[in-house]
Amino acid sequence: MTGDTLLSVEGLSVAINGKTILDDVSLTLAAGKILALTGESGSGKSMTALAVMGLLPGRARATGAIRLGGTDLLTRTEAQMCDLRGNDIGMIFQEPMTALNPVQTIGDQVAETILIHGAADRQAARIRAAQVLGRVGLPQDRFPLTRYPHELSGGQRQRVVIAMAIALRPKLLIADEPTTALDVTTQAQILDLLQSLVREEGMALLMITHDLAVVSDMADDIAVMQRGKVVETGPTRQLFARMAHPYTRQLFEASGHRVSLPPHPPADRPLLEVQSVSRDYPLPRRLPFMPRQNFRAVNDVSFALMQGDRVGLVGESGCGKSTLTRAILGLEPVQEGRILLDGAPVFAHGHPNLEVRRKMQVVFQDPYGSFNPRHRVGKLITEPFHLLPAQPGASERQDRIAEALTAVGLSPGDADRYIHAFSGGQRQRIAIARALIIRPELIVFDEAVSALDVRVRAQILDLMADLSRQYRLSYLFISHDLSVVRTITDRVLVMRHGRIVEDGPTEQVYTDPQHPYTRQLLDAAPRLPEITPESPHAPA
Amino acid sequence: MLTYLLKRLTSLVISLLVASLVIFLVVEVAPGDPASFMLGLNAQPDTVAALRSELGLDMPKHARYLGWLSGMVSGDFGMSYTYRTPVAQMISDRLWVSLPLALMALALSTLIAFPAGLFAAARRGSAGDMGVMGATQLGVAIPNFWFAMMLVLVFAINLRWFSAGGFPGWEDPLLALKALTLPAIALALPQAAILTRVMRSALLDILGEDFMRTARAKGLSARQAIWRHGLRNALIPVLTIIGLQFSFLLAGAIIIEQVFFLPGLGRLVFQAITQRDLIVVESVVMLLVFAVIVVNFAVDLAYAVVDPRLRSRR
Numbered sequence: 107m108t109g110d111t112l113l114s115v116e117g118l119s120v121a122i123n124g125k126t127i128l129d130d131v132s133l134t135l136a137a138g139k140i141l142a143l144t145g146e147s148g149s150g151k152s153m154t155a156l157a158v159m160g161l162l163p164g165r166a167r168a169t170g171a172i173r174l175g176g177t178d179l180l181t182r183t184e185a186q187m188c189d190l191r192g193n194d195i196g197m198i199f200q201e202p203m204t205a206l207n208p209v210q211t212i213g214d215q216v217a218e219t220i221l222i223h224g225a226a227d228r229q230a231a232r233i234r235a236a237q238v239l240g241r242v243g244l245p246q247d248r249f250p251l252t253r254y255p256h257e258l259s260g261g262q263r264q265r266v267v268i269a270m271a272i273a274l275r276p277k278l279l280i281a282d283e284p285t286t287a288l289d290v291t292t293q294a295q296i297l298d299l300l301q302s303l304v305r306e307e308g309m310a311l312l313m314i315t316h317d318l319a320v321v322s323d324m325a326d327d328i329a330v331m332q333r334g335k336v337v338e339t340g341p342t343r344q345l346f347a348r349m350a351h352p353y354t355r356q357l358f359e360a361s362g363h364r365v366s367l368p369p370h371p372p373a374d375r376p377l378l379e380v381q382s383v384s385r386d387y388p389l390p391r392r393l394p395f396m397p398r399q400n401f402r403a404v405n406d407v408s409f410a411l412m413q414g415d416r417v418g419l420v421g422e423s424g425c426g427k428s429t430l431t432r433a434i435l436g437l438e439p440v441q442e443g444r445i446l447l448d449g450a451p452v453f454a455h456g457h458p459n460l461e462v463r464r465k466m467q468v469v470f471q472d473p474y475g476s477f478n479p480r481h482r483v484g485k486l487i488t489e490p491f492h493l494l495p496a497q498p499g500a501s502e503r504q505d506r507i508a509e510a511l512t513a514v515g516l517s518p519g520d521a522d523r524y525i526h527a528f529s530g531g532q533r534q535r536i537a538i539a540r541a542l543i544i545r546p547e548l549i550v551f552d553e554a555v556s557a558l559d560v561r562v563r564a565q566i567l568d569l570m571a572d573l574s575r576q577y578r579l580s581y582l583f584i585s586h587d588l589s590v591v592r593t594i595t596d597r598v599l600v601m602r603h604g605r606i607v608e609d610g611p612t613e614q615v616y617t618d619p620q621h622p623y624t625r626q627l628l629d630a631a632p633r634l635p636e637i638t639p640e641s642p643h644a645p646a
Numbered sequence: 647m648l649t650y651l652l653k654r655l656t657s658l659v660i661s662l663l664v665a666s667l668v669i670f671l672v673v674e675v676a677p678g679d680p681a682s683f684m685l686g687l688n689a690q691p692d693t694v695a696a697l698r699s700e701l702g703l704d705m706p707k708h709a710r711y712l713g714w715l716s717g718m719v720s721g722d723f724g725m726s727y728t729y730r731t732p733v734a735q736m737i738s739d740r741l742w743v744s745l746p747l748a749l750m751a752l753a754l755s756t757l758i759a760f761p762a763g764l765f766a767a768a769r770r771g772s773a774g775d776m777g778v779m780g781a782t783q784l785g786v787a788i789p790n791f792w793f794a795m796m797l798v799l800v801f802a803i804n805l806r807w808f809s810a811g812g813f814p815g816w817e818d819p820l821l822a823l824k825a826l827t828l829p830a831i832a833l834a835l836p837q838a839a840i841l842t843r844v845m846r847s848a849l850l851d852i853l854g855e856d857f858m859r860t861a862r863a864k865g866l867s868a869r870q871a872i873w874r875h876g877l878r879n880a881l882i883p884v885l886t887i888i889g890l891q892f893s894f895l896l897a898g899a900i901i902i903e904q905v906f907f908l909p910g911l912g913r914l915v916f917q918a919i920t921q922r923d924l925i926v927v928e929s930v931v932m933l934l935v936f937a938v939i940v941v942n943f944a945v946d947l948a949y950a951v952v953d954p955r956l957r958s959r960r
Binding site (some may be wrong): 159161184185188189190191192193196197199200204205206208209210211218223254257258267270271338509544 | 840853856857859860861862863864865867870873874878879952953954955958
């Protein structure tokens with residue numbers, strides 16, 4: 107089988123309401139092979155997958171051909187496509203948390219794929235469902251068919267989605283960002299599972315991802331998409347070695363982007379002191395009137411951040427880093443220990459300490475959700491002024507708005523525009539301008555670049571390095587992304603189960619991790635191949 | 647599940663107690679003497695005194711509350727001042743009209759709303775959807791007594807299929823149901839309009855969920871995906887509205903009962919209020935509160951049946 111073309115997309119174009127979404131896309135994928143489709147958001151990767159599934163939005167018009175084993179899917183009727191989906195093509199989605207029906211057991215949902223195609227009777231379908239769940243790593247003794255999705259973790263749910271997709275051993279498996287929402291260690295496991303399915307069951311895998319590192323060591327071929335077009339395609343090794351198209355090169359360089367952080371200024375005094383902090387959450391009562399149990403989200407955490415320090419805080423979801431962040435920002439009280447900024451507590455007498463708050467600003471992950479859409483940028487970025495004891499006058503206000511916007515690479519004229527007029531990267535620049543405008547001592551970056559495309563992310567990281575140079579910034583950079591933390595910090599804290607398990611200079615932690623968990627994280631993190639692409643303009 | 651049940655039950659009992667206390671305080675303890683209120687402005691002082699002792703108003707307040715409460719638990723709601731008959735008897739007579747009427751109306755509105763909501767949601771933006779939405783707009787806007795009068799005009803006066811009003815009693819169940827049919831339809835139409843809109847928007851929310859896309863990827867057709875995965879998830883908001891509607895239908899039918907001359911709870915309360923028969927008013931209000939709370943409890947249980955996440959929540 108291997109070597110025969112299974113899927114061939116020929117000159118596929120898709121338009122929605124006259125707007126071109128896909129433009130002359132051609133791909134081929136052989137049985138037993140993995141084709142990675144990569145590119146930034148809006149490049150048409152997911153649309154290509156939905157076109158293959160025949161699940162394009164109602165108003166979309168597709169031309170060209172999508173051949174699966176010789177038949178053109180675009181000429182199939184909806185009823186014929188229903189037969190095909192789940193049977194010959196299986197699909198896995200990005201969000202395992204919401205991809206399953208919350209009111210049905212996992213057994214029913216996996217068995218449904220088999221029943222809907224009349225492949226077996228109810229009894230046989232359940233037996234097959236149990237087998238498939240076992241195959242994807244959910245054995246019956248621990249994960250019986252009667253489990254509901256909410257009783258499983260994100261990685262386990264993704265396994266259920268995979269089980270649904272492969273229950274009838276489809277020839278083609280499409281995975282749309284299957285690990286983007288997962289932690290690195292879970293990601294590594296799911297990628298292993300997908301690879302073994304391709305190897306052992308002879309499926310062809312069309313894998314969509316924005317992350318070059320993820321596919322670099324598993325895909326046989328890579329197709330790079332930009333604005334609805336395939337700009338470069340070829341065998342993985344060759345493509346990385348050649349990088350004929352400048353966009354491929356840009357993506358590669360941005361993915362592994364290293365900033366030049368200015369040298370660490372000599373530290374003279376501790377800025378942020380976290381002293382034996384614990385944070386408890388009450389759990390729901392098991393029975394009415396029973397005493398409440400507590401869940402300790404942050405457990406006896408201590409560290410100090412000196413002035414000029416650029417510290418990273420990494421850990422997987424649920425490790426307590428968000429809880430710790432909220433405590434540092436003074437948004438919530440802690441049950442034990444104390445948090446001092448410049449010697450004063452961040453939370454006092456039941457509310458955040460404003461004296462301290464003006465020395466600390468935060469930049470959040472979501473560049474869309476953290477702004478009021480009805481205010482102009484000038485008003486948005488001057489919001490922190492209310493923390494100041496004396497409000498600056500009108501002309502000083504204008505000066506500071508202009509200065510902050512210029513500092514983040516925007517123009518003073520942008521102050522009069524509304525937030526919807528800006529792209530995701532520009533919005534994150536505005537968020538940084540808002541944090542800078544009152545010249546805080548400390549900035550907390552809470553997953554601040556996680557929602558950005560790689561090229562924009564690289565620009566924002568460069569901006570942060572520049573600002574460090576200009577303003578001698580001290581910051582706490584919280585992220586699940588190990589590669590980003592490595593380049594933007596001097597020191598890193600690794601958090602697990604509410605505790606800091608490792609704390610040391612960034613390079614040292616990355617090259618010589620002491621704690622087994624740090625080692626596990628670093629091993630699981632996908633890495634770009636060690637290729638220095640030849641410059642197209644280099645002398646021969 | 648057991649914890650969930652226990653929690654809901656506890657909250658049921660507490661709500662009932664609080665409600666009874668509030669009703670008692672408002673009616674009996676609030677400034678103004680119930681006895682003189684009931685007898686009107688020109689009552690003789692000795693008549694008022696006689697009524698006071700008959701009502702037990704000379705007893706301490708807490709004893710009166712406990713007496714009222716224990717009476718109700720054992721089915722003794724006191725005597726109607728106007729009719730001199732036990733209130734419990736009066737209420738139960740009226741319930742035999744109001745309860746079937748409310749249930750019929752609810753069943754009808756659900757039977758109309760589910761298919762209509764499904765139809766509209768599945769064809770969002772189509773002419774069919776717009777037609778359904780237009781009809782519900784009318785259904786919400788037009789008062790139910792107008793529907794009632796139109797129904798009487800068409801089906802009772804012109805076609806003579808139904809009688810124009812009155813209730814023959816349950817000796818002949820078929821005749822009784824027939825008498826309740828037109829009022830039930832009149833009550834159901836506006837409720838169905840509301841429920842259709844809720845059903846449609848709940849389904850539209852669900853249609854945008856990721857798991858609906860997963861269902862399509864398995865090979866389910868759009869219709870199968872709605873039936874197998876959409877409907878049950880959309881039920882939660884719909885159940886909430888159904889619960890609210892039942893409580894409303896039980897006592898909210900005053901106007902419809904007037905139009906059709908039905909001896910229901912609504913008319914009983916209306917008459918009791920005009921005759922200042924506080925004992926009847928108090929008892930009916932307590933009964934309605936009881937119905938609302940019990941229905942809410944039932945809705946909570948229905949949630950748990952529909953949604954496994956509630957069952958396992960501790």
